[in-house]
Amino acid sequence: MAKQIKMHLLVCCGTGCRASQSATLQKALERELKTNGLEDEAKVVTTGCFGFCEKGPIVKVHPDNTFYVEVKPEDAEEIVKEHVLKGRKVERLLYTDPKVKEHVPDSKHMGFYRKQIRIALRNCGLIDPENIDEYLARDGYQALGKVITEMTPESTIDVIKKSELRGRGGAGFPTGLKWEITRKSKSDQKYVVCNADEGDPGAFMDRSILEGDPHVVLEAMAICGYAIGADKGLIYIRAEYPLAIHRLKIAIEQAREYGLLGKNLFNSGFNFDIDLRYGAGAFVCGEETALIHSMEGERGEPTFKPPFPSVEGYLGKPTNVNNVETFANVPIIINKGADWFKTIGTEKSKGTKVFALAGKINNVGLIEIPMGTTLREVIFEIGGGIKDGKKFKAVQTGGPSGGCLTEKHLDLPIEYETLVAAGSMMGSGGMIVMDEDDCMVSVAKFFLDFTVEESCGKCSPCRIGNKRLYEMLDTITKGEGTMETLDKLKNLSKVIKDTSLCGLGQTAPNPVLSTINNFWDEYVEHVVDKKCKASVCKSLMRYVVIPENCVGCTVCARNCPVNCIKGERKQVHEIDQTACIKCGACYEKCKFNAIEIV
């Protein structure tokens, strides 16, 4: 029988480490194990990215958790002979703590290399979301118990104010202040509303929290209800989130069974219950006044503020609207205290932010980082860099309301203020990464297409203005734009921003303005040179055969879906430009680099 494997050498094969020869290293380790007759006792396993690419390649040894950094293929012999055979760690390859300048023996002692801290997502991926008992085992509902039995509403608001928690829906309004304003509004009935109308393309932070840890939102809403004096909570969630709805329903039912929602919570006389309200998935309903109108059964259209919902909201009563992620931070702040929360993040932005990483990035996924982390750390360390080794071009934050940030912004710490100053915004947390193959005019057009579709049509700057913006972008991508079009584009953008009724219209031109600011040359290229460098705008490109390279193999002609490539066998082929649909099939299939894009 084969010997039991007693040791594992984990070699990081993320893109970063691959680029620094981790594949060769892996083979070298395997070879050394074999040479030393250890292949039955130790095994080399490749893993995904450790998020520590700047020190790659990484080798982690199990079971003693040794963490080697910057390992070269020639180090394989020493690791095998010393560590695997004799059990002695190779000191010089250990990670050196930059602060104390000492070698760190194992990964448990180097927790800080992990760029992420999970606060809002603390139970996500850990507990069974359909079992309240698992939430209770993780201190669930203790914060609610604490505020109801040991604290006054005022002192509860005080803790949230002191923690400096700001709204995670995008604008960053201080949560404690919002609660205080709603508390001070006099009324016989008040409401707590959870905004779960997550609408940014590519964003799924709130959905993941609701799917992975629904009780945290229920608990926080009850805490908020106690603080502002409301006994009714409503979750406005889009109907296209069926799993989140399913799990919320189960969670509400279970909480009611335990008496954690309903009447007389903790024998205090305080009542609180929660219902769901479904949205039809209109982007504008993420705006709080539109959301409230939609819940009332009216059209999902925003109204002018003031009056703010904190004063006059759902059914005309004071209503506190917070986003899912904001709520997810509340119970832990009550449990651990405002001072603990303030140790995380930066001076003006405390705590963490969840982002949904998407686009041309290796590790697409859900991440939670302390405020102040740089875009570079997010994209190149946590995200594992750009797909297929392409060049980073831009990152879009804040969804259709945000903007594109570029290379020069990579070392920008992620905070509410810094992102706005750079021409984008925090937004709810969508982060779309773009590479050299993306055309920025087309990106702006994509987002405009979205806002034109989602505009409710109530005010003319948004309804008509954005449509005109879209048409101008369209002419530019078709090669029909002039420098005058660009001027018009800029001016109209500013007018729409200044005159629209709600946040949707006020921010809709942002993708246009930020791409104009950061990629002016690309716009000029489109209108003056009639070129699209990224080869996205089909009207501005042609596929042509390079006669010197063409051997007449007929592969292109056979793969052309519209049969527009003519040519005899072993003769130079030709593409009929009038019939070509620019699908790129010939370009991809040609083995002789005989087709180019001009």
Added chain:
Amino acid sequence: MTKIKSLADLRKKKEEFEQKLKLRETSINPENYVQIKVGMATSGIASGAKEVMDYLIEELGKRGIDAVVTQTGDMGYCFAEPTIEVKRPNEDPIVFGYVDTKKADEIIEKYIKNGELVEGIIPVNYETIDE
């Protein structure tokens, strides 16, 4: 069901379920007891996590391995769905990505039975705030 009416009630519940969670790990047969969590958020389910979970439950039963398979939320590694976390008794949990039924079979045979790691490990790249 008994209602929870005080912080003391809550703490009692917490202890009870903490015990239960721990019990899973230190049951009568510790060397045979394995805990598996399957990431069942939308991204996981869309890439087949449900089939993998069913497969794991069925196969572990057939092969006589005592294990607890539970569902959980999004672990964040959407690029590598379906993801599962496997915790062998007295060992640190390990996350595997891109788990289809074939991979699940390999994980059962190699890792769960013999502790031999297989390809597809996703290193945990975040800190938790638990003491």
